[in-house]
Amino acid sequence: MIWIALKMLTGDRAKYFGIVFGVTFASLLMAHQVSIFVGIMSRCTSQVRDLDEADIWVMNPYVKYTDEVMALSDNDLPRVRGVEGVEWAVRLFKGGIRAKITGGEETEGAGNFRGVQVMGLDDATLIGAPREMILGDLADIRQPDAIIVDECGYSYLFPGQKMATGQIIEMNDRRAVLVGICKASPPFTAQAVIFTRYSQAMQFSPPERRLMSFVLVKVADGYSKEDVARSISERTGLKALTRREFEFSCVMFYITSTGIAINFGITVMLGFVVGIAIAGQTLYLFTIENIKQFGALKAMGTSNSRIVGMILTQSAVVGVLGYSIGMGLAAAFFEVTKNAIALKGFKVVPEVMIGTAFAVAIIVTLASLLSIRKVLVLEPAVVFR
Amino acid sequence: MSESSFAVECRGLCKSFGDGENRVQVLRDIDVTVNYGEMTLLVGPSGCGKTTLISMVAGLLNVSAGDLFVLGSDLGKMPGRRKTAFRSANIGFVFQQYNLLPALTAAENAAVPLIIGGMRRSKAVARAREMLAMVGIGEKAGSFISQMSGGQQQRVAIARALVNEPRLLVCDEPTAALDGKSGQTVMQLLKEVACRPDRAVIVVTHDNRVLHFGDRIIHMNDGQIETVTGPEPAFAGSMQASH
Numbered sequence: 001m002i003w004i005a006l007k008m009l010t011g012d013r014a015k016y017f018g019i020v021f022g023v024t025f026a027s028l029l030m031a032h033q034v035s036i037f038v039g040i041m042s043r044c045t046s047q048v049r050d051l052d053e054a055d056i057w058v059m060n061p062y063v064k065y066t067d068e069v070m071a072l073s074d075n076d077l078p079r080v081r082g083v084e085g086v087e088w089a090v091r092l093f094k095g096g097i098r099a100k101i102t103g104g105e106e107t108e109g110a111g112n113f114r115g116v117q118v119m120g121l122d123d124a125t126l127i128g129a130p131r132e133m134i135l136g137d138l139a140d141i142r143q144p145d146a147i148i149v150d151e152c153g154y155s156y157l158f159p160g161q162k163m164a165t166g167q168i169i170e171m172n173d174r175r176a177v178l179v180g181i182c183k184a185s186p187p188f189t190a191q192a193v194i195f196t197r198y199s200q201a202m203q204f205s206p207p208e209r210r211l212m213s214f215v216l217v218k219v220a221d222g223y224s225k226e227d228v229a230r231s232i233s234e235r236t237g238l239k240a241l242t243r244r245e246f247e248f249s250c251v252m253f254y255i256t257s258t259g260i261a262i263n264f265g266i267t268v269m270l271g272f273v274v275g276i277a278i279a280g281q282t283l284y285l286f287t288i289e290n291i292k293q294f295g296a297l298k299a300m301g302t303s304n305s306r307i308v309g310m311i312l313t314q315s316a317v318v319g320v321l322g323y324s325i326g327m328g329l330a331a332a333f334f335e336v337t338k339n340a341i342a343l344k345g346f347k348v349v350p351e352v353m354i355g356t357a358f359a360v361a362i363i364v365t366l367a368s369l370l371s372i373r374k375v376l377v378l379e380p381a382v383v384f385r
Numbered sequence: 386m387s388e389s390s391f392a393v394e395c396r397g398l399c400k401s402f403g404d405g406e407n408r409v410q411v412l413r414d415i416d417v418t419v420n421y422g423e424m425t426l427l428v429g430p431s432g433c434g435k436t437t438l439i440s441m442v443a444g445l446l447n448v449s450a451g452d453l454f455v456l457g458s459d460l461g462k463m464p465g466r467r468k469t470a471f472r473s474a475n476i477g478f479v480f481q482q483y484n485l486l487p488a489l490t491a492a493e494n495a496a497v498p499l500i501i502g503g504m505r506r507s508k509a510v511a512r513a514r515e516m517l518a519m520v521g522i523g524e525k526a527g528s529f530i531s532q533m534s535g536g537q538q539q540r541v542a543i544a545r546a547l548v549n550e551p552r553l554l555v556c557d558e559p560t561a562a563l564d565g566k567s568g569q570t571v572m573q574l575l576k577e578v579a580c581r582p583d584r585a586v587i588v589v590t591h592d593n594r595v596l597h598f599g600d601r602i603i604h605m606n607d608g609q610i611e612t613v614t615g616p617e618p619a620f621a622g623s624m625q626a627s628h
Binding site: 001003004007008010011012292293295296297298299300301302303306379380381 | 436440443445446466469470471472473474476478480482484485486487488489493497498500501502506
């Protein structure tokens with residue numbers, strides 16, 4: 001009977017492709033939009049995620065996410081270091097600064113400016129330094145006025161220019177020399193990420209009494225990260241979050257404080273509803289048009305459970321096909337656009353694939369319910385009318 | 386099992402639809418028997434209850450009152466699940482509109498009852514090809530329904546009805562959608578292949594041109610059996626109508 005169900009399904013090509021298209025469209029829209037949402041949310045935490053040497057981030061108690069920071073007192077660093085379970089603690093400057101492109105009139109884009117995210121790393125340890133250099137040497141960051149910029153940031157600052165070191169920019173009227181280009185996860189905003197030494201960052205930043213954004217903590221062996229974070233909070237009055245907790249805090253800020261989640265949620269819901277509407281309506285029409293054939297099958301001795309099995313098989317086939325094509329298209333989109341800066345790092349993650357599969361399963365199940373009901377209440381005697 | 390020696394035996398059979406004031410009595414006190422080895426024609430004006438009667442005889446509608454024995458089984462008291470299995474094993478159908486599956490070839494269509502019965506597809510299709518050859522369209526076994534004439538489609542439907550050797554064949558207006566010549570051919574075919582000593586055929590028809598094929602002709606009107614014409618002297622008593 002499964003074979004007959006499949007023959008019936010594929011026999012009417014127009015409707016068959018219509019149902020598959022509906023499910024494909026729904027799964028593509030859901031997977032694509034959720035992947036972009038996940039990508040954007042991932043960018044909210046990219047710098048926290050990249051800086052994986054630190055187990056705990058210590059910050060002002062009112063800080064909610066990485067891009068809105070109230071600086072700490074320099075005295076907070078030794079106070080944190082004094083808490084039991086802290087193996088080491090280092091300072092980190094993180095701030096948004098305006099960078100002016102210089103280098104003379106012959107330099108393309110000279111005079112232009114861009115906002116940049118400056119990461120001022122502990123001078124002694126360079127904790128938080130980029131792991132992978134594309135151009136230049138990390139050790140050169142110790143040179144005077146030296147900065148390293150991330151790959152995407154380079155194209156923001158020097159659009160269309162071939163990657164090269166030696167470029168000069170100005171921040172806070174201070175000269176900065178590009179000594180390297182590195183790989184780094186893109187931040188939420190389309191801004192270059194500039195790595196430099198903490199002491200150098202103090203010069204690039206506009207003058208403020210306090211400039212230390214975070215204290216990064218490594219937990220000693222044998223101590224729980226959560227326990228040490230709690231101890232730091234109790235002993236210093238500062239907010240201390242494990243890396244995962246801080247990532248979660250950043251994501252929750254963007255979800256609750258922006259319309260991003262709602263907008264993406266609406267689009268995903270539209271994909272879901274459109275999928276149900278197209279697949280459900282087409283499958284129902286398909287059943288209505290074949291109602292006499294279903295009646296004949298019932299008359300000839302096909303039980304209701306087998307008829308239900310036939311319809312569920314048809315639904316499952318279009319579900320699997322539509323899902324596969326939709327996921328393939330979504331994956332192809334991110335593969336084709338993987339070098340586009342705006343979409344860098346975006347991909348279809350396994351959780352999205354599983355979630356979309358679940359949603360598609362609901363779509364085809366709901367779509368088949370109407371058809372199943374129609375066939376179940378069908379009197380086989382209809383074949384004689 | 387064998388509570389009746391007739392292929393079909395109806396005693397005081399009634400059928401009504403709806404309840405209370407909306408109740409409509411469609412069949413009243415039908416007493417009729419059909420013997421094995423006969424082609425019985427059921428005729429009468431539209432709305433007289435022919436379709437309702439064969440629907441009950443075929444196990445597609447429940448009986449409201451009276452007794453109904455089909456092939457020795459008390460179909461009137463048979464539960465739904467068993468009735469479905471009973472139809473699959475014992476009853477063949479030929480429909481006015483054929484009700485063939487357009488996505489299947491002629492052989493695949495004819496194989497459907499065997500597949501419903503659980504036979505492997507390849508074996509069922511091979512058996513169906515033999516049956517198509519028997520009804521004279523063996524060369525069309527691989528053709529799709531849309532590539533065939535009305536007469537050929539009806540032959541496929543007959544092959545489908547006969548492929549699992551049912552003991553009762555129920556045909557609803559099998560010639561209605563055919564021209565005169567094709568109608569004669571189809572009726573001749575039904576007569577030849579279906580009427581065996583262990584098998585009975587009931588045909589509902591409006592087509593006066595095919596009445597001579599019937600061994601018995603039951604005339605219905607207003608939910609009751611009006612007259613029964615025939616039988617031939619040699620088969621006298623094979624069908625009785627107590628009306």
